Amino acid sequence: MTKVLGRSELESWLGEIMRERTLVAPRRIDDLVLFTPVQSVDEIAFDFDNTNLSPKEFFFPRTETLFTTVYKDGEVELTPAVIDRETVIFGIRPCDARGIAICDGPYLGDPPDSLWAQHREKTTLIGLACTRPAPQCFCSSMGSAPNDSSNVDILLTEVEDGYAVEVITEKGENLLQGVELKDSDVKPVAPSCDASVPADGIVEAVKKSFDDIYWSRLADRCIHCNICAYVCPTCYCFDIRDYKRGDVIERIRTWESCQSKGFTRIAGGYDPRADKGSRLRQRFCHKLLYFPEQFGPLGCVGCGRCVVACPVNIDIREIISDIQETGAKVGQGSN
Amino acid sequence: MSADNGPRIIGFLCNWCSYAGADMAGTSRISYPSNIRIIRVPCSGRVDPMIIVKCFQEGADAVLVAGCHPGDCHYNEGNYYSRRHFALLRELLDFMGIDKERFRVEWVSASEGKRFSQIVSRFTEDMKKMGSREAV
Amino acid sequence: METEYTKQIRDKARELLENGTVECVIGYETGTDGINARPAFIYDPADVERLVFDNTCSHNLVKYLLNMKGKPTAVVVKGCDSRALNLLLAEKQLQRDNIYVIGVVCPGVVEWGWNKQSDKLQKRCVLCRQHTPLIHDILLGEPVTEEPPPDFTDVAEMEAMSSEERAAFWQEQVERCIRCYACRQACPGCYCIDCFVEQLDPEWVGIRIAPGENLMWNTIRAFHLAGRCVACNECERVCPVNIPLSLLNRKLEQEVLDLFDYRPGMSEDAIAPLITFKKDEKLGIGE
Numbered sequence: 001m002t003k004v005l006g007r008s009e010l011e012s013w014l015g016e017i018m019r020e021r022t023l024v025a026p027r028r029i030d031d032l033v034l035f036t037p038v039q040s041v042d043e044i045a046f047d048f049d050n051t052n053l054s055p056k057e058f059f060f061p062r063t064e065t066l067f068t069t070v071y072k073d074g075e076v077e078l079t080p081a082v083i084d085r086e087t088v089i090f091g092i093r094p095c096d097a098r099g100i101a102i103c104d105g106p107y108l109g110d111p112p113d114s115l116w117a118q119h120r121e122k123t124t125l126i127g128l129a130c131t132r133p134a135p136q137c138f139c140s141s142m143g144s145a146p147n148d149s150s151n152v153d154i155l156l157t158e159v160e161d162g163y164a165v166e167v168i169t170e171k172g173e174n175l176l177q178g179v180e181l182k183d184s185d186v187k188p189v190a191p192s193c194d195a196s197v198p199a200d201g202i203v204e205a206v207k208k209s210f211d212d213i214y215w216s217r218l219a220d221r222c223i224h225c226n227i228c229a230y231v232c233p234t235c236y237c238f239d240i241r242d243y244k245r246g247d248v249i250e251r252i253r254t255w256e257s258c259q260s261k262g263f264t265r266i267a268g269g270y271d272p273r274a275d276k277g278s279r280l281r282q283r284f285c286h287k288l289l290y291f292p293e294q295f296g297p298l299g300c301v302g303c304g305r306c307v308v309a310c311p312v313n314i315d316i317r318e319i320i321s322d323i324q325e326t327g328a329k330v331g332q333g334s335n
Numbered sequence: 336m337s338a339d340n341g342p343r344i345i346g347f348l349c350n351w352c353s354y355a356g357a358d359m360a361g362t363s364r365i366s367y368p369s370n371i372r373i374i375r376v377p378c379s380g381r382v383d384p385m386i387i388v389k390c391f392q393e394g395a396d397a398v399l400v401a402g403c404h405p406g407d408c409h410y411n412e413g414n415y416y417s418r419r420h421f422a423l424l425r426e427l428l429d430f431m432g433i434d435k436e437r438f439r440v441e442w443v444s445a446s447e448g449k450r451f452s453q454i455v456s457r458f459t460e461d462m463k464k465m466g467s468r469e470a471v
Numbered sequence: 472m473e474t475e476y477t478k479q480i481r482d483k484a485r486e487l488l489e490n491g492t493v494e495c496v497i498g499y500e501t502g503t504d505g506i507n508a509r510p511a512f513i514y515d516p517a518d519v520e521r522l523v524f525d526n527t528c529s530h531n532l533v534k535y536l537l538n539m540k541g542k543p544t545a546v547v548v549k550g551c552d553s554r555a556l557n558l559l560l561a562e563k564q565l566q567r568d569n570i571y572v573i574g575v576v577c578p579g580v581v582e583w584g585w586n587k588q589s590d591k592l593q594k595r596c597v598l599c600r601q602h603t604p605l606i607h608d609i610l611l612g613e614p615v616t617e618e619p620p621p622d623f624t625d626v627a628e629m630e631a632m633s634s635e636e637r638a639a640f641w642q643e644q645v646e647r648c649i650r651c652y653a654c655r656q657a658c659p660g661c662y663c664i665d666c667f668v669e670q671l672d673p674e675w676v677g678i679r680i681a682p683g684e685n686l687m688w689n690t691i692r693a694f695h696l697a698g699r700c701v702a703c704n705e706c707e708r709v710c711p712v713n714i715p716l717s718l719l720n721r722k723l724e725q726e727v728l729d730l731f732d733y734r735p736g737m738s739e740d741a742i743a744p745l746i747t748f749k750k751d752e753k754l755g756i757g758e
Contacts, residue, residue: 029647031713052711053649062649062680135504135586220535221510225653227711241678254678255649262669276538308585311653311709312530313502313509385667385675388690392683405757406750415748422754423697423726423745430629430722431690432638442757471642471683 002188003181006162011041013179014090021086024058026051035089044090049134050303054096054233055089056103059119062230066115066240066251083118088175090126095139095303097127097151099233105295106236124171127152133193136304138317141197144301147190157188164188197317198324199298205323206289214326215284216277218319221312222259224279228306228314229257234287234299237263258282284319342396342462344371346455347382351409352444353401359448367452368459371399378402379440380413384424387438391428394470397437397462401451404442414442436461437468476524476575479611480547483573487545488516493571496545497532498522504586510535524575529583529593531555531703534659536565543569549577551595553604554701554736555659560606561741564662574607576615583708595704595717598622605737623725629718645685647712654706654716655692660699667691693719698727698744701736730754 005013017023018038025044027036033048035055067080100120107116130137130146139145149155153172156163165181167173209215229235239256242249256263259279265271273279287299300316307315348354354375360367376382379402390398400421408414421440429435439458443451484496500511500521507527512535513519524547532546533555548556553574559565579596582589602615629637652668655661668676668688676687693716700720707716727733731744 063678217512217514220512220538223534223653223656223709225656225709226649226651227653227709230649230651231711239678243677243679252679254680256678260652307503309711310585311657311705313504313507313585315503318503384694385687385691388687388694389675392687402757412748415750416745418752418754418756419731419745419748422730422756423723424694425756426726427690427694427697427719427723429634430626430637430719431641431686432634432636434634440756471645471686 001183002159002186003165004159004162004184004186005156005165005179005181007046009180010156010163013176014044015041017088017090017175021088023088023090024055025090035091046091048091049130049132050093050096050137050305052305052309053231054099054303054305055092056096056099056233056236058087058089058123059100059116060103060107060236060238060255063252063254064115066253068251069249070247072247081115083115083122085122087119087123088126089123091128092125092152093130093303094127094144094146094148094151094155095137095301096233097125098139098144098148098301099303100125101151102234102295102297102299102301103236105291105297124175125152125154126172126175127155129155129157129188129190130193131158131189131191133191134304136307137302138194138197138304139302140193140195141199141317142298142300142302143199145190146193147188159184159186159188161186193302194317197302197320199320202288202298202320202324203292206285209323209326210281210285212326214322215281216275218314219276219280222276222280222314223312224259224261224276225311226255226257226259227309227311228283229259230255231305231309233301233303233305234291258286280314284316287316288320288323341368341370342459342465342467343394344397344399344455344458344462345390345395346371346373346399346401347376347379347386348373348443349379349381349402349409349413350375350377352403352407353379353441353451355445356401356443356447356451359445360452361448363448365449365452367455370459370462371455378408378410378413379417380408380410380415382417384420387421387424388428391433391437391468392471394468396465396467397439397458399455399458400440401443401454402440404444407444433468434465436465474525476611477522480524480573480575481519481522483609484513484519484522484545485516487571488513488519493543493545495539495542496522496547496573497535498547498573499524499528499530499532502585506586506588507583526579526581527583528577529580529705529708531657531659531705533559534657534662536570537662541566541569543571545571545573547573547575548604548607549575549580550599550601550604551577551701551703553606554601555703556606557736557739557741558660558699558701559662560739561736561743567739572604572607572609574604574610576603576610576612578602593704593708594625595702598702606739621725621728623721625718626722626725629722641686642682644714645682645689648680648685648689648714649712650680650685650688651711653709653711657705657709658696659701659703659705660696661692667695689714689716689719693723696720697723698731698733699735700724 022037025038028045032052065081070077107113153169155166237256238253240253242251264273291299402414487493496513499508502509531552533552579592600618676684733744
């Protein structure tokens with residue numbers, strides 16, 4: 001027996017949720033689909049492949065105040081940022097939910113990042129399984145699946161009479177309090193997603209390829225913008241700076257990326273990744289070698305956003321295939 | 336715009352001509368509204384367009400750049416360049432929704448104290464009518 | 472999709488690499504969607520079969536010459552790209568004698584996007600006034616002799632809006648900006664080693680990704696391209712959140728044309744309007 005929620009019941013439930021909490025959902029804005037807080041159910045896009053930017057920004061905002069300090073009466077008064085409002089994200093895909101869980105690795109270490117931890121605690125994820133993976137999707141190659149429920153609190157799957165509902169966590173159960181679910185015979189379809197990207201053994205293959213001229217050649221066309229890192233659900237690098245206005249100093253954290261020139265420049269001017277090849281190699285070594293060695297899973301969930309967004313078609317699927325093929329060929333090193 | 340005080344105008348005055356002109360207004364006891372906050376620069380050509388945009392981004396209601404009359408620049412050519420830069424900047428800002436009239440460039444010589452005060456008075460009046468802006 | 476040009480480019484590339492005239496040929500190849508082109512760097516004559524030229528060859532390859540460290544390089548250029556080359560030569564960023572220019576008379580490129588199949592010409596191609604490369608060592612295709620007059624209807628449409636409407640429009644756009652700097656990285660006119668937005672002393676903009684800073688970023692970048700932008704429109708194409716950047720550049724392009732009768736990138740000796748002046752000109756400033 002499958003538990004099902006009708007479409008209009010779903011809409012009223014979401015309407016209820018947004019009264020006490022911030023409801024974040026996919027919204028169509030011109031040609032884009034973006035996760036934003038919504039004020040009304042009419043704003044929600046229910047039929048979409050995936051959003052242009054990942055929902056990581058509700059845990060790791062593009063700009064966030066960490067704390068403020070005021071020097072008052074000879075004392076420094078520090079006020080850390082506090083996340084006090086509950087948030088519900090509706091429509092998050094299994095790949096993106098996995099991305100957030102992957103970022104828990106670095107962010108919920110010892111000690112945990114206080115803001116990430118607070119966002120996680122205050123947020124409930126209503127996942128939406130994919131009924132038709134898009135051409136750029138390859139989650140099945142990267143340890144997930146279009147109906148992977150591992151990292152959400154509730155998983156919805158579109159079926160004929162509405163949405164099949166799977167309650168995964170206690171948080172999800174609490175959110176569904178008072179919501180009537182129907183029993184149904186309908187079976188949610190589990191579609192297939194691209195499982196052909198050869199990610200098995202990629203960690204070893206990338207390690208062997210470190211000195212290969214492949215990276216330098218690939219970087220020839222890379223323009224070193226930050227697009228791939230910013231759209232990626234598992235990229236989590238940041239920059240921190242203090243800003244003073246009047247008596248108040250604010251410490252803020254923003255998105256940054258290993259691709260920018262100068263990301264690794266240190267005092268004195270030396271930059272260990274000054275050349276393009278090193279910087280581009282870093283991104284793929286991080287995702288496919290260093291991260292799995294440190295935390296376990298590969299640092300890529302197969303959402304395909306980087307594939308779509310890269311202005312010069314640097315395609316991680318192609319790179320994984322190439323590295324597996326060339327194996328341990330040692331070339332002339334980077335330029 | 337502060338509640339009682341009216342529009343916030345930032346003025347960039349070149350040291351040799353327009354700042355001296357403003358001084359002359361002062362020594363001649365000619366008054367003009369104190370809404371304008373004056374910043375002295377060596378030459379109008381030194382005023383980087385980035386500074387102007389920053390003023391508007393921070394919430395200035397209006398910006399005035401005053402320099403020597405073309406041909407009389409203390410550094411010979413500074414104001415010829417600034418004339419070109421500001422002609423384009425003014426159009427760009429207007430295009431982005433910062434009304435042309437909020438950004439003015441005037442040539443004021445050291446002896447034009449009265450004229451300086453008239454320029455500022457008129458500018459302040461016009462900005463009162465145009466209303467205030469928010470910082471972005 | 473191959474065209475006449477594809478074979479000619481492959482043959483030329485093979486010749487240049489085999490006889491050592493160049494160390495690298497920068498052209499286009501088809502990307503992983505099997506539809507849209509991407510930049511290709513060919514070092515080995517055996518690889519020239521990768522090269523194609525079709526109506527998805529949107530990228531401006533000229534900027535890559537700045538990375539080649541003076542090594543003799545061949546590059547495929549369309550009309551707009553050739554203006555970028557003129558710009559970089561005029562600004563002394565490149566040396567003419569180590570570049571072999573394969574000019575292509577381009578009929579226009581279609582909307583570009585991964586896995587996107589389109590017949591629709593990009594806006595900048597509809598408005599193109601320079602189909603024939605101005606600079607070339609070999610020219611493929613028949614030069615176009617008649618070019619349409621300038622058309623700034625899109626700029627006029629924006630100007631017809633009220634000041635408040637324009638402010639609201641750009642407020643919405645700058646809220647979307649994520650400061651990925653793809654626009655800057657793709658732009659041939661943006662080659663400063665230390666971009667103003669990364670300067671720390673003074674810190675003009677700051678790292679905050681927020682409307683105020685984003686407004687500063689987009690406005691000043693557009694201004695720094697005044698009299699220099701060659702309308703290749705790569706900035707708008709690469710933007711991941713579809714900000715209509717071309718509007719800003721085209722507004723300035725129109726002003727520069729009206730005030731100074733100047734079009735950027737038309738010759739390798741041109742002097743940009745903002746680094747010169749005419750003593751008696753009337754520009755509506757201070758009058």
